[in-house]
Amino acid sequence: MNEFLIDVHAHLNDERYNNLNETLKNAKQSKVEKIICVSYDFESSKKALKLSTENENIYAAIGIHPNNSGFFSQDFIDFLTKNYQNKKVVAIGEIGLDYHYENFDKEKQRNVFIAQLKLADTFGLPVQVHCRNAMNDTLEILTEHRNLLKNGGIMHCFKGSFENLRKVGELGLKISVGGVVTFKNAIETQELIEKVPLDMILFETDCPYLTPHPYRGKINEPKFLELTVQKTAELKDISFQKMMQISTENCCKIFKKLK
Numbered sequence: 001m002n003e004f005l006i007d008v009h010a011h012l013n014d015e016r017y018n019n020l021n022e023t024l025k026n027a028k029q030s031k032v033e034k035i036i037c038v039s040y041d042f043e044s045s046k047k048a049l050k051l052s053t054e055n056e057n058i059y060a061a062i063g064i065h066p067n068n069s070g071f072f073s074q075d076f077i078d079f080l081t082k083n084y085q086n087k088k089v090v091a092i093g094e095i096g097l098d099y100h101y102e103n104f105d106k107e108k109q110r111n112v113f114i115a116q117l118k119l120a121d122t123f124g125l126p127v128q129v130h131c132r133n134a135m136n137d138t139l140e141i142l143t144e145h146r147n148l149l150k151n152g153g154i155m156h157c158f159k160g161s162f163e164n165l166r167k168v169g170e171l172g173l174k175i176s177v178g179g180v181v182t183f184k185n186a187i188e189t190q191e192l193i194e195k196v197p198l199d200m201i202l203f204e205t206d207c208p209y210l211t212p213h214p215y216r217g218k219i220n221e222p223k224f225l226e227l228t229v230q231k232t233a234e235l236k237d238i239s240f241q242k243m244m245q246i247s248t249e250n251c252c253k254i255f256k257k258l259k
């Protein structure tokens with residue numbers, strides 16, 4: 001049985017992690033033995049690959065975040081083409097739609113999202129989907145291109161209705177639960193988690209963001225993942241250990257190179 005946790009979405013490629021050895025040591029002490037370092041532009045993709053090459057416990061997801069759609073280029077595609085077979089490159093991500101900030105280019109985001117879904121399919125990799133204030137369009141694109149989802153994937157930091165969740169499940173995707181579930185005012189998220197099937201649950205920190213309660217305001221890091229797992233286990237009325245085993249098994253089914 002899996003007696004460890006996997007942080008499926010962490011930005012260790014962020015410049016704030018200037019003492020990575022310490023961060024990894026703390027993670028390991030909190031049972032987080034594997035971490036997927038997720039990219040958001042071309043530079044962070046290169047850094048994720050580098051970190052995964054240098055550190056046994058780090059794996060890389062390579063991709064262009066919707067807010068950085070302008071970084072999607074032939075150079076980026078060439079980089080991915082050259083490295084997708086690397087045993088530490090486990091996913092394409094994060095990709096998707098983000099309508100949160102002003103002046104976003106909807107059409108550009110859509111095109112870059114679909115182009116990366118195609119790359120994931122071509123290269124046989126699962127996807128990590130980011131969706132902010134854009135659930136309907138995201139689900140529409142995923143449904144329209146469901147033939148590109150044969151390698152599965154996750155909706156990271158899932159925030160939506162139970163109906164949305166059911167759709168995600170129908171598409172063969174899972175969700176990853178982040179620190180928000182521990183927030184005292186996150187009633188909607190907690191109610192949703194109570195209803196999510198156990199075989200759809202993975203865990204993430206999305207560090208350095210979304211630090212779980214009671215450490216909100218501090219920089220998040222993988223060692224805090226256990227707080228999210230603990231809270232979710234309580235909501236599902238199962239033990240921490242059981243929640244850990246199930247989520248790690250779910251994770252290894254999708255991100256096959258982590259086995």
Ligand SMILES: [Zn+2]
Nearest residue numbers: 009038094206
């Ligand atoms: Zn992220």
